Amino acid sequence: MALGNQTEVTVFILQSFTEDRGLQATLFCCFFILFVVALGGNGLIIIAIHFSPNLHTPMYFFLVNLAMLDMICTSTILPKVLQSLVADNTISFSGCLSQMFFFTWSLTSELLLFTAMAYDRYLAICRPLHYGTLMSGRVCLVLAAFVWTSGLFNAFLLTGLVVRLSFCGPNIIAHFFCEIPPVLLLSCSPTFLVDIIVITADMFLSGMNFLLTMASYGCIISNILRIRSAEGKRRAFSTCSSHLIVVTMYYSTVLYAYIRPVLGSAGLLDKAITILYTVMTPALNPLIYTLRNKEFKASFKKLLLLFSK
Secondary structure (H helix, E strand, O other): OOHHHHOOOOEEEEOOOOOOHHHHHHHHHHHHHHHHHHHHHHHHHHHHHHOOHHHOOHHHHHHHHHHHHHHHHHHHHHHHHHHHHHOOOEEEHHHHHHHHHHHHHHHHHHHHHHHHHHHHHHHHHHOHHHHHHHOOHHHHHHHHHHHHHHHHHHHHHHHHHHHOOOOOOOOEEOOOOOOHHHHHOOOOOOOHHHHHHHHHHHHHHHHHHHHHHHHHHHHHHHHHHOOOOHHHHHHHHHOOHHHHHHHHHHHHHHHHHHOOOOOOOOOHHHHHHHHHHHHHHHHHHHHHHHHOOHHHHHHHHHHHHHHHO
């Protein structure tokens, strides 16, 4: 299918955050810092875990996968955002589809990965005697493969639906990147069926993973409350508190953005919410997971000493 046969629009225009030059420069600096922090922080997590044998456990294996997904999400969105703030805010049709595909892939995979991480913490706290068997290396690989392939399938499905549409009218996307809902608003073809499929997929993935994650943490919290010693409760909760913070922050923004009543709404509040889970969360994840983790900090210090010699 040739794209040229499907659409008369070859270039989309991304909506700018502001027309104020001074504010654009400020936003550029902020987004650039977040971009560097997200890539650098997540990259350091991957390197530190790879070179630290004591961190080769299921929890850190899933953390590496999370870091990789955060890097994909950030690299998909922020370079074009930075470019639009200082130069051209246009994006080609193929570039828009690519951005849409990789963003959908990373978002879907991250939702599934949070569920896998919650299941890992549930087994570690609620079924510690069987943890080694139930969360073996093979099980971890199967779960990771399921997370990545399911996200890939969803990205192919939803992006493929958009590719089949015609775009022959307005080409201004009311958003700062190519997300599916605002792009659908520009289609000249009927989008009712596509809208239903997109909303159903988003609600199913978000809702299902949210319920499974909350069910896991419900069991975890119930188990922790039955521990008699305060020290035991503190140690048990410390193993999952970082993940719980990230999950709460991520789902509170994603659920708002994808289950809002008006499809494609991209007002100022929607943009702010989107920035939280596409830009802020990938940048904050390394800080949340490392600052609260003594084991990781000790391994990271040893790694720094090793490389400094």
